[in-house]
Amino acid sequence: MIHKPVLTKEIIQYLKIKKDGTYVDCTFGGGGHSKAILQELGVNGKLYSIDQDPQSIKIGKKIKDSRFKIFLGKFSNIEKILKKEKNRDKIDGILLDLGISSIQLNSSIRGFSFMNDGPLDMRMNPKSGISVSQWLKKTNQKTIEQVIKNFGEEKYAKKISRAIILQIKKKTITSTLELVQIIKKSIPKYDKFKHPATRTFQAFRIYINQEINELHKILKIIINILHSGSKIAIISFHSIEDRIVKNFIKNYSNYPNIPKKLPITELQIRKIKKKIRFIKRIKPNISEIQKNPRARSAILRICEIR
Known part of the structure; x- marks a missing residue:
């Protein structure tokens, strides 16, 4: 597009x-x-x-x-x-x-889109700061929950953050579609007018880019x-x-x-x-x-x- x-x-x-x-x-x-x-x-x-x-x-x-x-x-x-x-x-x-x-959304290698598979990055400047994948690996559940809640206004923030931490204990989350699947499994009820990963992806993008x-x-x-x-x-x-x-x-x-x-x-x-x-x-x-x-x-x- x-x-x-x-x-x-x-x-x-x-x-x-x-x-x-x-x-x-x-x-x-x-x-x-x-x-x-x-x-x-x-x-x-x-x-x-x-x-x-x-x-x-x-x-x-x-x-x-x-x-x-x-x-x-x-x-x-x-x-x-x-x-x-x-x-x-x-x-x-x-x-x-x-x-x-x-330009950012359409490039799967940037990690902004929950529709295409790519590295879980989301940095506006890929040469500055850390990726979402790196951040999730080193942070705790409470912080992840607060980010999803505050910057995504997601009511299932606690369920999503818990699922993310459980997955990271097994294996680092490195791709966008890996994260999408975790989010989907964490949300008991979807809004038919909005993709279930919308709010979490928004929250992580806002946080990682300040x-x-x-x-x-x-x-x-x-x-x-x-x-x-x-x-x-x-x-x-x-x-x-x-x-x-x-x-x-x-x-x-x-x-x-x-x-x-x-x-x-x-x-x-x-x-x-x-x-x-x-x-x-x-x-x-x-x-x-x-x-x-x-x-x-x-x-x-x-x-x-x-």
């Missing part, structure tokens, strides 16, 4: 891209969103893209455009990248697509580097990310309560804490979901720095 970016038309519409603006695509993936932004930029526009997956960087390097640069690394490195490029305070818009790309920590980090950073009028577009795909994004918007939707008698102006208040104006929440329409079933759980939120 070819990688299909989600909600591209809506992202372009609501980012309101300036011809000479500077933008950051924090999750390049297959490059669909970056290419769409480049089409809207003029000759003096700039686009910086980031991805921690070396495969995505290879795709990005094929874009021969003087307005475009791509960087290997986690998106929490954005401040260092922009400081090096001398553009830290000039960003007009930031895009965060928090989903996993079709995705929630990364999201918290980037949200704190972008508030500091964006200026008044800058747009933020965030696409989330599951309830954990979605809650974090919603709380982020809510937290920055109002200025802090300052006692009325203090000699402080509104401008000074804005310096204490920036404010976000929530613009729109968008979900894919039926047509897009039919063309790209992986888009069905996507939620796009558009905001603006005030």
